[in-house]
Amino acid sequence: QVQxxxxxxxxxxxxxxxxxxxxASGFIVDDYTIGWFRQVPGKERTAVxxxxxxxxxxxxxxxxxxxxxxxxxxxxxxxxxxxxSLRPDDTAVYYCAAGPPNLYYSSYAPPLWPDFRSWGQGTQxxxxx
Numbered sequence: 001q002v003q004x005x006x007x008x009x010x011x012x013x014x015x016x017x018x019x020x021x022x023x024a025s026g027f028i029v030d031d032y033t034i035g036w037f038r039q040v041p042g043k044e045r046t047a048v049x050x051x052x053x054x055x056x057x058x059x060x061x062x063x064x065x066x067x068x069x070x071x072x073x074x075x076x077x078x079x080x081x082x083x084x085s086l087r088p089d090d091t092a093v094y095y096c097a098a099g100p101p102n103l104y105y106s107s108y109a110p111p112l113w114p115d116f117r118s119w120g121q122g123t124q125x126x127x128x129x
Contacts, residue, residue, distance in 0.1 A: 002026035002118050004096045009123030012086055018125060020081040022096030027118075029072055033099040034079045035059075035111050036070065038092035038125075045095070047111045049081060053101040059111060064090075086127045093122040 008020040022034065035050040049070040050059040058070055069082040079096060097116035105111040 002098070004098060004118055004120035006094060006096045006120040006123040009094060009125045011126045011128065013129050014087055014127055016086050016127070017082070017084045018086065020083065020094055020096075020123060020125075022079040022081075022120060024077050024079070024098070027098065028074075029053075029077050029079055029098070030074045032101055033103040033111070033116075034070075034072065035097045035099060035116055036079075036081045037095045037097060037113055037116075038090075039095070039122075040092045045113045047105075047113070048094070050099075050103075050105060050111045051079065052103070059105050059107070061110065062107075083125070086125075088127045090125060091127050092125060094125050095122045096120040 003025045005023045032053050036048040037045045038048050039045040048061050051070045051072055067085045071080045098118040099116040
């Protein structure tokens with residue numbers, strides 16, 4: 001059974017850091033594009049960061065570039081999102097998702113949530129105070 005489980009969310013102060021984890025089972029993360037998306041009520045789910053299966057290509061949304069880092073640990077079959085310098089507008093539910101290998105994306109063509117077939121349940125990140 002294909003499963004993705006996010007963890008690591010919580011309440012942090014502005015300027016703080018969180019490390020989100022995505023534990024995968026039923027497939028090998030190194031064989032797929034793994035993305036982190038976020039969503040707030042009333043808005044579309046948008047890509048935060050992605051890492052490709054093939055050569056480790058990565059994508060970062062402009063709003064998080066320089067603050068967030070995506071990483072994959074193939075030995076643990078996990079993907080992480082290190083979030084630093086958090087801001088209140090980073091508050092959202094964060095989802096880990098698996099998409100096709102060699103999915104095309106770029107800074108001008110960001111990954112889109114319908115491209116990803118498998119999703120975790122989400123983890124809440126709240127940046128306040």
